[in-house]
Amino acid sequence: MSLLARLGRPNAENRQVMIFASYGSTEQVSEERSLQKLKLKIHRRIVESMTPEEQHALATAKHENTDQVDAIISRYFERVLANDPFAVPLGERAHIVAEIRDEMLGLGPIEPLLKDDSITEIMINGPQHIFVERLGKLQLTDVRFHDDAHLMHIIERILTPIGRRIDESSPLVDARLEDGSRVNVIIPPLALLGPCVTIRKFSKKPFSVENLIAFGTLDEKMAIFLRACVKARINILVSGGTGSGKTTSLNVLSSFIPNDERIVTIEDAAELRLQQDHVVTLESRPANLEGKGAITIRDLVRNALRMRPDRIIVGEVRGGEALDMLQAMNTGHDGSLTTAHANSPRDALSRLETMVLMSGLDLPVRAIREQVSSAIDLVVQQSRIRDGSRKITYITEVQHMEGNTITTQDIFRYQQTGLDEDGKAVGHFDCTGLQPTFLEKFRQNGIELPEGFFESQHFAQEVRF
Structure with a gap:
């Protein structure tokens, strides 16, 4: 077992032990500092003495073809050692060359x-x-x-x-x-x-739905249902905590969109990698040095509505753009996808309410909830389990308003039963037996699920759309 594993989670006291372990003895620290000085000396010699040809070679070098760069660094390495002898093991030389290359390229x-x-x-x-x-x-x-x-x-x-x-x-x-x-x-x-x-x-390489099934993020039956939902133009919100795999799942869901549709993606930092032919990728922009010129997610959502999209995909809603996204979903842009930070499907709907209030419009709570309930059809809840794995823990339908409350029903959920001897989560995915009320959209889009699809707990039939 490694020292890190024996120490367990680092705290203020044992972190010092781990740092000492990584540094080693006083002699090792001294040797490492000497090697560090040698690397800096070689690096400076290269910068100060490079010929125009060598500068061109470094400027045009690619990470996958570094032989010429390594040769240049090795030549300067030998020149430095000639004037300042230093005992460097043969195996360590290649390591030093690689480190200098990483610094330069x-x-x-x-x-x-x-x-x-x-x-x-x-x-x-x-x-x-x-x-x-x-x-x-x-x-x-x-x-x-x-x-x-x-x-x-x-x-x-x-x-x-x-x-x-x-x-x-x-x-x-x-x-x-x-x-x-x-x-x-x-x-x-x-x-x-x-x-x-x-x-x-x-x-x-972008993950496929088959990868997620192999990872245990969801099962085949859930994958078939989600594929059908995307093809039937169901509006989907992927919810989860930081690092729970929301963007990965959004990427996989986006892969189900037909190739003949125009897709506009909107993100703070472009992460989605759609494989369809007709994709427009938009990215927000921060303010410049004078504090001007910022383009927000909200600006891009509004602009996307003028771009004749078949689908709008917002990488994450976290502010007033939630209102514009909901209005887009409610005005003919069915099949849109987005993500939000929340710990449960119910929390996700509450977060949307809060984000709409951040838009600056003084809307009654009931009006906001009506917007949410009519725009969002499905919440896919993603969680990071204690063993580090990611699971889709709920697939929940957003139904309608009853009084001042948005009603929901779980279609699928993950039940964890414990941990095995290796600390891995043990559990299973369940179909609740409840049918979503939007199945009419499936029929309108020519999508048929097998009879009894929502009843069987164990489903192995392959379905293609």
């Missing part, structure tokens, strides 16, 4: 973490403490930055290509990497222990 110390497909999230809590999420579990890594200045240099490298800025007057920012990974940065004075960076990695 990539994002420095975290470049190997970005390339590791088993890592889904990278959390940088200051220059010395970098955690990752791997297979749903948080782990402390031995990756470190030299100091705050080194970390800020990498942050600037992330933000500069997309025209974002960060400084004391604007100390937090959302951005994305070239591959689409989502980045949040917050720096002092708001972050007291140094710059903090959170990277939600973007999978190279």
Whole structure:
């Protein structure tokens, strides 16, 4: 068992033990610092002495073809060692060359973490403490930055290509990497222990519904039902907490949209990867240095209505744009999809009410609830289970108003029965036996579910639409 596993969840006391374990003995720390000085010396020599040909080679280098860059770095490595002999093991030389290459072409110390497909999230809590999420579990890594200045240099490298800025007057920012990974940065004075960076990695290959079934996020019967709902133009809200997999599920649901429809996607940071031919991708924009020029999600939702969309997909509603989204769903844009942060389907509807009030319009609560109940047909509730897995815990129909209350009914739900000896969640997906009231939409769109679909607990028949 690893030291991290034995120590359990880090607290203020045992974190020091883990940091010491990652650094090793005093001799190891001294050797590491000497190697660090050597790397900095090689890096400076390259920057100061590069020929025009070498500059061109570095400027045009790609991550997948770095042999020429490695050769340039190796030449300068030998020149530095010739003037300043330092005993570097042969195996360590290749490692140092790779680290210098990552500094020059990539994002420095975290470049190997970005390339590791088993890592889904990278959390940088200051220059010395970098955690990752791997297979749903948080782990402390031995990756470190030299100091705050080194970390800020990498942050600037992330933000500069997309025209974002960060400084004391604007100390937090959302951005994305070239591959689409989502980045949040917050720096002092708001972050007291140094710059903090959170990277939600973007999978190279979008997950399919078959992947989600294999992961245990849902079962085949739920997948068939959700595919039918998307094709029947049911308005769907995907609800869940942070890191519960809402965007992944939204991506999968979007894949069910027919290829001949015009889709407009609206996001703060573009993450959705739709494979259809007719997709328009819109992204919000923050204010410039003068505090002007911001384009909000709400602005984009309003503009999307003038773009003749068949479907509108909003990556996440979190403010007044909820009212515009509901009005779009209520005025002929059936089959729209969005996500929101909430812990249950009922909470999701309450959150929508709150967000509509943020629009600035003084609407009665009953009028808002009528808008919600008539616009949203289905809530797909996603949760992150204690073992790190993601599950669709409820598929809930939003029905109608009874008095001042929105009525709902669960169509499917996940029942957890316990944990196995490895700490993995044990449970099963249940069909409640209740039929949604919007089945008429299925028939209008030529979609037929097998007879008894909502009755059988065990369903293995393959259905194609």
